[in-house]
Every structure is written in structure tokens, then in C-alpha cells.
Amino acid sequence: MTFTHHAEGLLTAEHSKQNIPIPFDLPAGLDYLALTAVFETREEMLTEIAVSLYDPNGSRGGAHRHFFCHEAEISAAAATPGFIAGTLPAGRWSLEIDTHLILPDVTVRYTVDIRAESRPDVQPRPPFVIPQPKPTEGRGPGWYRGDLHGHTFHTDGEWDVSGLLAHARAVRMDFITLSDHNTISPLAEMDSLSAPDLLTMGGMELTTFRGHALALGVREWVDWRERPGWGMPEIAAEVAALGGTFIIAHPLSPGDPVCSGCTWLYEDMMPGSARVVEIWNGTYWNFYSQDGLELWYKWLNEGYRMVATSGMDIHRPLAPDIESPLDVVYADTLSEAAILQAVRAGRLYISVGPTLDWTGTNAEGQTARVGEMLTGIAPTLCLRWSGCHPTDTLRWIVDGEPLELWMGETGEEVRHPHEFRWSVVEVRAADGALRAITNPIFRPGEWR
Ligand SMILES: [Zn+2]
Numbered sequence: 001m002t003f004t005h006h007a008e009g010l011l012t013a014e015h016s017k018q019n020i021p022i023p024f025d026l027p028a029g030l031d032y033l034a035l036t037a038v039f040e041t042r043e044e045m046l047t048e049i050a051v052s053l054y055d056p057n058g059s060r061g062g063a064h065r066h067f068f069c070h071e072a073e074i075s076a077a078a079a080t081p082g083f084i085a086g087t088l089p090a091g092r093w094s095l096e097i098d099t100h101l102i103l104p105d106v107t108v109r110y111t112v113d114i115r116a117e118s119r120p121d122v123q124p125r126p127p128f129v130i131p132q133p134k135p136t137e138g139r140g141p142g143w144y145r146g147d148l149h150g151h152t153f154h155t156d157g158e159w160d161v162s163g164l165l166a167h168a169r170a171v172r173m174d175f176i177t178l179s180d181h182n183t184i185s186p187l188a189e190m191d192s193l194s195a196p197d198l199l200t201m202g203g204m205e206l207t208t209f210r211g212h213a214l215a216l217g218v219r220e221w222v223d224w225r226e227r228p229g230w231g232m233p234e235i236a237a238e239v240a241a242l243g244g245t246f247i248i249a250h251p252l253s254p255g256d257p258v259c260s261g262c263t264w265l266y267e268d269m270m271p272g273s274a275r276v277v278e279i280w281n282g283t284y285w286n287f288y289s290q291d292g293l294e295l296w297y298k299w300l301n302e303g304y305r306m307v308a309t310s311g312m313d314i315h316r317p318l319a320p321d322i323e324s325p326l327d328v329v330y331a332d333t334l335s336e337a338a339i340l341q342a343v344r345a346g347r348l349y350i351s352v353g354p355t356l357d358w359t360g361t362n363a364e365g366q367t368a369r370v371g372e373m374l375t376g377i378a379p380t381l382c383l384r385w386s387g388c389h390p391t392d393t394l395r396w397i398v399d400g401e402p403l404e405l406w407m408g409e410t411g412e413e414v415r416h417p418h419e420f421r422w423s424v425v426e427v428r429a430a431d432g433a434l435r436a437i438t439n440p441i442f443r444p445g446e447w448r
């Protein structure tokens with residue numbers, strides 16, 4: 001038996017930023033499906049369209065790629081990267097056209113063809129099972145270096161999972177995270193490759209039309225499609241309910257048409273329930289966003305106890321001489337749960353190389369690390385550092401204001417601030433580029 005379905009039509013700017021369903025009713029007894037979606041336009045440079053596939057039970061992945069012809073095959077045994085293998089249940093399916101960007105005066109002609117067959121020679125296997133994170137051997141409490149944001153060819157990356165892991169090993173990461181766009185299809189493979197020398201972590205990048213957010217530590221697909229009653233606050237709550245960690249990604253990166261949907265435009269999530277924000281994204285100029293950094297400082301001054309992270313957002317091999325930021329996390333052990341718990345608590349700093357130890361002590365001798373609340377009277381702050389360049393500048397920031405500058409490759413400095421709300425340390429290169437930044441040490445007060 002063979003099933004076919006064909007759809008075609010025109011898309012214009014009025015269809016931009018929509019999920020356009022193309023439903024079809026799949027009969028029972030089929031075990032192989034092939035789809036082709038072709039988008040023809042003269043303005044390919046500034047048009048971005050992806051496709052997603054849903055079976056009667058939920059997401060079957062998709063093709064979030066900057067291509068204009070998507071072809072995919074799915075059977076019980078295998079699937080094109082981005083899609084999820086498994087049996088093909090009978091009932092209402094939908095291929096959705098996700099129009100991330102169609103500019104005014106642009107016309108796109110789409111053609112969608114679905115073909116499904118019964119292929120008795122295909123060896124069936126159980127339906128897709130949600131993979132569980134594989135336990136990794138812990139190494140006890142300590143500082144771990146790694147990354148919280150990356151991609152593969154399951155979406156728009158240019159390497160497979162093994163390529164991403166080889167890069168992580170080459171730069172001696174302790175943990176590496178895969179967060180492909182709107183699909184969980186690579187996570188089973190990612191989990192299976194966790195090893196004592198490299199913890200693999202996963203989730204997805206919720207790649208919406210009005211901003212991107214990381215849902216880390218989840219293995220379930222999270223519905224990123226905004227609609228009445230399902231806005232970003234509900235999506236963030238769903239991530240939390242699944243035990244995940246929600247991170248606003250590159251909030252002030254360029255948006256349409258340079259990077260469609262990349263600027264965070266959710267007025268009700270500024271920061272709303274979010275408490276983690278990626279201020280340093282490896283993709284962008286100078287490897288960090290000064291605007292994103294200042295947005296974080298603004299939120300801290302408004303009383304939000306926000307944590308800052310970095311993400312390489314790596315899609316392909318990097319030239320070896322490029323310095324890229326890593327998250328250096330103080331975790332109870334090297335496991336996905338412990339790393340993400342430490343991230344939510346702010347126990348991390350971001351660095352392209354310098355090592356920073358930033359602690360506070362009160363008159364009773366109690367101490368606080370980055371991300372922690374330093375209580376008591378007579379606060380003392382101590383920074384020990386190493387690995388800086390001779391021309392680097394250390395900048396002590398108190399409540400958003402740079403107070404002092406000092407320099408040196410290694411050293412130790414103690415400060416006795418009269419009082420403060422929050423304080424961080426930045427390391428800047430001679431040209432002003434950020435090379436490292438801590439999370440704050442907080443003082444008690446009205447924190448939200
Ligand atoms: Zn993004």
C-alpha cells in the first residue's frame with residue numbers, strides 16, 4: 001500500500017512568523033514515510049523557512065535549516081537527522097511550515113509531497129522512547145569548564161554529534177551541551193556518548209519568531225509555538241515543570257533580517273520568571289554582546305537576582321586561534337543535574353582563559369562564592385586571579401558602576417566596600433573586549 005499527499009501554494013509577508021499546518025490522515029499499516037518540501041523564491045538571502053512534523057501523539061522533529069529544499073525519510077528503524085525514528089501511527093499528522101521570515105514584497109511558492117509505504121522488509125523497533133540522561137561518573141565538588149549552547153546537523157549545524165564532541169575534547173571541556181533548534185532528535189545519541197572525561201548534556205533551543213531561549217536538561221520536546229494562552233511565560237513554566245533550566249539566549253543580538261527572530265522581544269519576560277540570561281554568545285561580534293551585558297546589569301539593579309551565562313552557540317569547527325568563552329561552574333559533582341543546579345544558583349564565571357576566584361567574607365568569617373548571598377556585617381571581597389594577559393585590565397563593578405581598575409597576569413586583591421547590593425569583576429583586553437566576567441556576590445535586600 002502506498003499513501004501520497006500533495007499540497008502547494010503561495011506565501012507572502014502576511015504569512016511571516018506563522019506555523020502553517022498541512023494536515024494529512026495517515027492510514028494504518030505503513031512503516032516508511034518520505035517528505036519533500038520545496039520553497040521557491042528569488043529572495044533566498046533574507047527568507048527563512050523551516051518545517052516541522054507532528055504525528056497524532058506529538059513532535060516527530062523537523063528541519064530547521066537555512067535550506068529551500070527539505071527532504072526527509074522516517075521509518076521505525078531510522079530517520080533523517082532532525083527527525084525522530086519510530087513506528088508511524090495511523091491518524092491525523094501535520095507537516096507545518098514555520099515561516100521565520102518573509103519580508104514585504106517577497107513571494108514564496110511552496111510544494112509539499114508526502115509519500116508513505118508499507119515495507120515489510122523494514123525491521124520494526126519499539127516506538128521512540130524518551131532517553132534518560134546517562135549517569136556520568138562524578139568527580140566531587142569542584143570547578144568544571146564547559147559550554148551550554150551548541151548545534152549539529154540535526155538542525156543548521158555543519159557537523160554531527162561526534163564532531164561537536166571532538167571539538168569539546170580538543171579545548172578540554174568537562175561538559176558540552178547540545179541544544180538544537182526546536183527538536184530533541186539528537187539527544188539519544190548525545191546521551192549515549194557521555195563518558196568519564198566528557199559529560200554530555202542536552203535540551204533544545206526554543207527558536208521562536210520573537211526570541212530564543214534554551215531549555216536545558218529536558219528530554220521531552222517543548223512546544224515553542226506561541227498561540228493564545230501559550231505565550232513565553234507558559235513555555236518557561238513548562239520547562240521548569242519538566243525539571244529543565246530556562247535561559248534567555250542572546251537577548252540583544254541583531255534580529256530581522258540579519259538573524260530572524262534572534263532579538264528577545266517578549267515584553268512579559270523582561271525578565272518575567274526567567275532568572276538566567278546568556279550575556280555572551282560566541283556567534284556575535286567580539287564574542288559577547290555589550291548590550292546584553294548592560295541589560296543584565298539593569299536587571300540586577302532592578303532587583304532581579306539574575307545569573308549570567310555564556311554559550312558558544314557553535315555550529316561548525318572554529319579556527320584554532322579563536323578564543324571562545326566557556327562557563328566555569330562550581331558544581332557538587334560532574335553530572336547534568338549538578339551542573340544545571342549550579343548554573344541556576346549562579347555559581348559560575350565566564351572566561352576565555354583567565355582563572356578567577358572571587359569570594360566574600362563577613363566579620364564572622366562566613367564566606368560566599370559567586371552567585372551567593374554574603375550576609376553579616378563588614379563585608380570583605382577577595383579576588384585571586386591567574387592566566388590574564390599582561391595588558392588585561394581587571395575592573396571591579398559595584399551595583400553596575402565600575403569602581404576601580406587594576407592590572408596584572410596573576411595576583412590577589414582585597415577590598416573592604418562600605419556596602420553594596422551586588423558586585424562582579426570583569427576582565428577586559430587592551431582593546432576593551434571582554435575576556436572574563438564573574439557572576440555577582442549579593443548582599444541581603446529586596447531580591448526578586
Ligand atoms: Zn539562537
Ligand SMILES: [Zn+2]
Nearest residue numbers: 149151205313
Ligand atoms: Zn543557537
